Amino acid sequence: MDETDLLLMAFQEAPVGIVLTEDRTIRACNATFARLFGHPESALIGQSFRLLYETEREFEEIRDIGLAPLRDSGTYSDERLIRRIDGTRLWVRFRARTLTPETPLARLVMSFAPLPRPAAATVALTPRERDVVSGLAHGRTSKEIARHLGLSPRTIEDVRARLLRKFEVRNVTELLTRLTGPGISG
Known part of the structure; x- marks a missing residue:
């Protein structure tokens, strides 16, 4: 096996999903990325990243979250829920590095790593x-x-309180800790 084959094998079997996009179109991805989202690898190449979001609004909002940091430092990271092809949700650590800081989305390398959570019951989120x-x-x-959502702060407080009760936690830190990982469906 030559060095190129070894590099390709390392890319394909990396323990995190890796994807290269150009203007939000998938140009290359590894097998781990395809498995995370539940799509065949071949079905992802050439597709808009929109395929991985439920709504156009969500697709646009997620894009905008990391633009300023990508322009400033070339990198961005957060934790987010991703939607799999079967509609289930997976909590992941998301990282991005732009190869074109002046236009961050022109060429972007991203990774998605599932976050573990204790063996809790699967809970559906509205x-x-x-x-x-x-x-x-x-x-x-x-x-x-x-x-951000065009709602009243009271509505958000009501949803927040409902989430704390639903997950039997005392505060937002415990809630986010409880939600980190697979098992969230939508």
Whole structure:
């Protein structure tokens, strides 16, 4: 086996999903990435990243979250829920590095690593609960989440309180800790 074959094998079998995009179109991905999302590798190449989001709005909002850091430092990282082809959700550590800082989305390398969580029962989240969890995971306050979603802060507080009861936790830190990992469906 020559060095090129070894590099290709390392890329394909890396313990994290790796994808290269150009203007939000998938140009290359490894087998781990395809397995994470539940798609055949061949079905992903040439597809818009939109394929991996439920709504156009979600697709656009997620893109905008990391643009400023990508322009400033060339990298961005967060934790997020991803949607698999079967509709289930998976909590992952997302990392991105732009190869073109002046236009961050022109060529981007991203990785997706599943986050483990204790063996808890699978819990379904409503779309509104997913929106609130996403905002909390990005460190936003209830007022910021409300403004972002076009809702009242009281509505966000109600959803937040419902999530704390649903997961039997005392605060947002415990909630996010409980939610990190597979087993969340939407």
